[in-house]
Amino acid sequence: MAPPAFAIHPIKARLFTTSTRPQYCSLRRQWIVHTPHRLFSSSPNRKGKWPTIKLDKGRADVNKGRLRTALAAEIIHASKIGGPDPNGNPRLADALVRARKNSLPKANIDAAIARGQGLTTSGAKLESATEEALGPGGVALLIDLLTENRAGTKIELRKVYKLFGATDSNTAFLFDKRGQLVFLGEVDEEKMAEATMDAGGLDFQQEEDGRWTVWTEVDDMKTVGDALKKLGLRLDESEIVWEAKGDMMVAEDSVDQETGETVREFVEKLGDISGVKAVYMNARFAQPLL
Structure with missing residues (x-):
């Protein structure tokens, strides 16, 4: 998202x-x-x-x-x-x-x-x-x-x-309310897509500055965040939009x-x-x- x-x-x-x-x-x-x-x-x-x-x-x-x-x-x-x-x-x-x-x-x-x-x-x-x-x-x-x-x-x-x-x-x-997570770090896009989807995320994309933005259901923010941290990414921001x-x-x-x-x-x-x-x-x- x-x-x-x-x-x-x-x-x-x-x-x-x-x-x-x-x-x-x-x-x-x-x-x-x-x-x-x-x-x-x-x-x-x-x-x-x-x-x-x-x-x-x-x-x-x-x-x-x-x-x-x-x-x-x-x-x-x-x-x-x-x-x-x-x-x-x-x-x-x-x-x-x-x-x-x-x-x-x-x-x-x-x-x-x-x-x-x-x-x-x-x-x-x-x-x-x-x-x-x-x-x-x-x-x-x-x-x-x-x-x-x-x-x-x-x-x-x-x-x-x-x-x-x-x-x-x-x-x-x-x-609708959605969770928005922003991560710092490098990861293969296919791995990012797989991990995001498996954890219940709705969508993601990489920004021009290299950061990753991920959208989730509000109740899934922690689950998705924890899953993506296992890829070596660092959570930089978390908010509800x-x-x-x-x-x-x-x-x-x-x-x-x-x-x-x-x-x-x-x-x-x-x-x-x-x-x-x-x-x-x-x-x-x-x-x-x-």
Whole structure:
């Protein structure tokens, strides 16, 4: 399962692409359309899979205007997977060096480390929530939040909704939850396919940076993860994502280029809201958005 087809998920430079190989990054929030192909499937509806858009904090270079956001995102990610102490977390230590080199304020650094632990700088716990909406072109959205002020974040969401004619709407039934695992290491692709399938995984693919991304049922995340570790791979990330149901996709030929550009701008505006962690959609564009 690669991040869903009009799904937004992590990395590299093009905001939208129809490539069958999703890209991942860690230095910024980014939106990428994924239309990965499945190597194996138990469902007849899994063609053109992962039709969702996922917005996430990525792992790659970003333009100058978003450098601070990118640096903070990398600190958040490093803190989340390795802990808040840079002495015992080399990845965080490296992120802090880059942040200081680029003059990221100490307050931003402290906030990013805390956020990676699910906390505010005062130690209060951040709240997770998912908002449902119907956006431009009739695409359904799920918006994952991680915020210290849910009410305030919802107000900001609705301001963006109003600008683009989006509305609150029940859309969760259009999506399924999936586990997503990211591994580091080298392994033969056939062995990877066999081990993933035997352990109950849904799909996998190798990213351009050499990492392996694997999708599973939520309940199978540990089983699949343990099986792939036996291949000598190291688990780098683990999270739950949303996959748009294939039979609930907005028809590809019903979303024109103009609407696609509107959707891209809409998603970018959502991504600029503090507290928005990820955005998922159930649309695939007939033409790539460049």
